[in-house]
Amino acid sequence: MHLPRLASFALLALAPAALFAGNPLINTVQSADPSAHVWPGDERLWVYASHDEPGTNTHDTMRSYHVFSSTDLVNWTDYGIVFHQNGAPWAAGNMWAIDCVKRGDTYYIVYCAIDRQDGNFHTALATSKLPQGPFRDLGKIEGTAGGQDPSVFIDHDDQPYLYWGGGNKIFAAKLTPDLRAVVPDSKVELTSQLKWCYEGPWVHTYNGKYYLTYPGLFEKKWPERMYYATADGPLGPYTYRGEYIPLFKHSAGTNHGSVVEYKGRWIAFHHGDELSGGNGVSRNLMADWLHYEADGSIRPIVPTAEGVAVGVPPGPSRVTLHLEAENGPASLGTLVGTGVATEKPGFTGEGYVTPFRGPFSGVTVIAQSAMARRARLFIRYSAEADQRNKLMVNYTTYDDPQSPEPGRFERFLSFPSTGGAWAEKDVGVIQLQPGDNPIRLYRSPSTGTGGLLVDHFRLAPVE
Ligand code: FUB
Numbered sequence: 001m002h003l004p005r006l007a008s009f010a011l012l013a014l015a016p017a018a019l020f021a022g023n024p025l026i027n028t029v030q031s032a033d034p035s036a037h038v039w040p041g042d043e044r045l046w047v048y049a050s051h052d053e054p055g056t057n058t059h060d061t062m063r064s065y066h067v068f069s070s071t072d073l074v075n076w077t078d079y080g081i082v083f084h085q086n087g088a089p090w091a092a093g094n095m096w097a098i099d100c101v102k103r104g105d106t107y108y109i110v111y112c113a114i115d116r117q118d119g120n121f122h123t124a125l126a127t128s129k130l131p132q133g134p135f136r137d138l139g140k141i142e143g144t145a146g147g148q149d150p151s152v153f154i155d156h157d158d159q160p161y162l163y164w165g166g167g168n169k170i171f172a173a174k175l176t177p178d179l180r181a182v183v184p185d186s187k188v189e190l191t192s193q194l195k196w197c198y199e200g201p202w203v204h205t206y207n208g209k210y211y212l213t214y215p216g217l218f219e220k221k222w223p224e225r226m227y228y229a230t231a232d233g234p235l236g237p238y239t240y241r242g243e244y245i246p247l248f249k250h251s252a253g254t255n256h257g258s259v260v261e262y263k264g265r266w267i268a269f270h271h272g273d274e275l276s277g278g279n280g281v282s283r284n285l286m287a288d289w290l291h292y293e294a295d296g297s298i299r300p301i302v303p304t305a306e307g308v309a310v311g312v313p314p315g316p317s318r319v320t321l322h323l324e325a326e327n328g329p330a331s332l333g334t335l336v337g338t339g340v341a342t343e344k345p346g347f348t349g350e351g352y353v354t355p356f357r358g359p360f361s362g363v364t365v366i367a368q369s370a371m372a373r374r375a376r377l378f379i380r381y382s383a384e385a386d387q388r389n390k391l392m393v394n395y396t397t398y399d400d401p402q403s404p405e406p407g408r409f410e411r412f413l414s415f416p417s418t419g420g421a422w423a424e425k426d427v428g429v430i431q432l433q434p435g436d437n438p439i440r441l442y443r444s445p446s447t448g449t450g451g452l453l454v455d456h457f458r459l460a461p462v463e
Contacts, residue, residue, distance in 0.1 A: 020317070026078065030052035037100055045070050046069050047285065049068065067079045076318060080367065081330075087136065087137050088124065098111045107127065110150045111150070112150050125139070153204070193240065202258045210234050210238075211229075245257065326351045357450040366436050379415075382455070384417060388415070390443070393410075393430050422455060
């Protein structure tokens with residue numbers, strides 16, 4: 001019974017990892033609908049994205065969002081699940097396209113889902129004081145029934161505008177300054193001003209013009225391509241300008257994108273299906289340079305394997321998964337007999353988890369992965385005295401701990417005293433499975449000692 005499992009584990013461990021350069025941009029998790037931003041005073045480029053659940057053939061199973069950041073467009077950090085359907089009591093599912101906007105010192109993700117009450121898409125907000133979340137639900141934006149694929153654009157006079165659309169129709173409206181409601185009577189339908197439009201509107205400005213980009217269906221035929229239109233104001237009227245991302249080798253059934261200037265160069269973010277072997281449904285993020293012609297038109301993009309990672313040779317992965325221990329339910333994590341503390345300076349994220357005193361007290365974080373793959377696990381912790389705790393990867397129960405299935409891992413770990421400083425423990429290489437991989441660190445009654453402070457878990461790529 002266990003032999004085939006162990007044999008398949010050996011095969012997984014030996015299988016050579018696929019090599020990628022710049023595209024797929026994120027090659028560790030299936031993600032889609034990228035919305036890219038550069039926040040004032042922050043040198044990082046941020047990408048907010050939806051997540052395709054591995055092993056499904058529909059987008060109706062989507063239920064979480066990820067955030068990614070980079071400073072060099074080559075090495076990326078994935079902050080894991082930053083918002084999950086479980087955190088949105090009003091939402092029944094279909095956590096589709098997302099955007100993010102910063103107002104004052106608060107980051108708002110603007111997301112959509114099917115409403116439990118009316119079975120229709122609505123647009124909602126969730127907030128965080130950190131760009132990477134985790135985000136906590138604020139509920140639906142008033143007046144957004146039908147609100148699939150939202151994005152928000154803040155004009156130079158600070159007026160926020162909401163764009164949304166699906167099923168061939170695209171709309172725009174003013175939002176109230178707190179983003180909580182559509183301004184009555186400000187809604188306009190843009191559909192007739194656009195060509196081939198289907199869904200996913202996103203607005204940016206260039207040289208004083210408003211650019212509305214959107215996925216569309218040429219002659220109503222799938223897959224989607226990316227189109228754009230320009231206007232002199234955020235609500236239009238828009239003039240259709242053309243196609244800027246045609247079909248390409250790894251086009252998925254859908255496309256969806258955003259445009260941002262980073263370190264002096266313009267980038268088009270979009271998605272394709274190379275990572276899933278071209279199944280058309282499970283998507284991966286893509287990024288390619290975007291060029292404006294002198295007349296303001298966008299030169300059509302031919303997506304490349306190099307993408308925006310200039311001169312970088314293909315490698316297995318350059319994505320590090322960073323999971324904050326304290327993120328808890330917003331990130332599908334669990335705290336048992338522990339709490340979040342902030343007294344000790346030097347932590348990352350919103351705090352750290354402690355004190356691991358009860359017999360089974362601990363923390364579980366979820367590492368999402370598109371495929372079976374290996375990663376080197378580090379745990380950032382602090383301890384005044386030597387500690388010993390137990391780590392489990394991919395066990396959700398205590399069953400059969402002596403006969404691990406592929407990807408299961410169970411080990412007592414010693415955490416030497418750091419004298420109260422923060423330090424990273426190198427746990428070694430672990431195996432992840434496609435989907436959700438629970439990583440549980442806890443006190444085992446027989447040997448655990450308590451008194452551990454856990455800041456975050458980091459899963460670094462292995463060559
Ligand atoms: O990711 C789910 C849906 O697919 C998006 O909301 C659409 O824009 C399309 O990309």
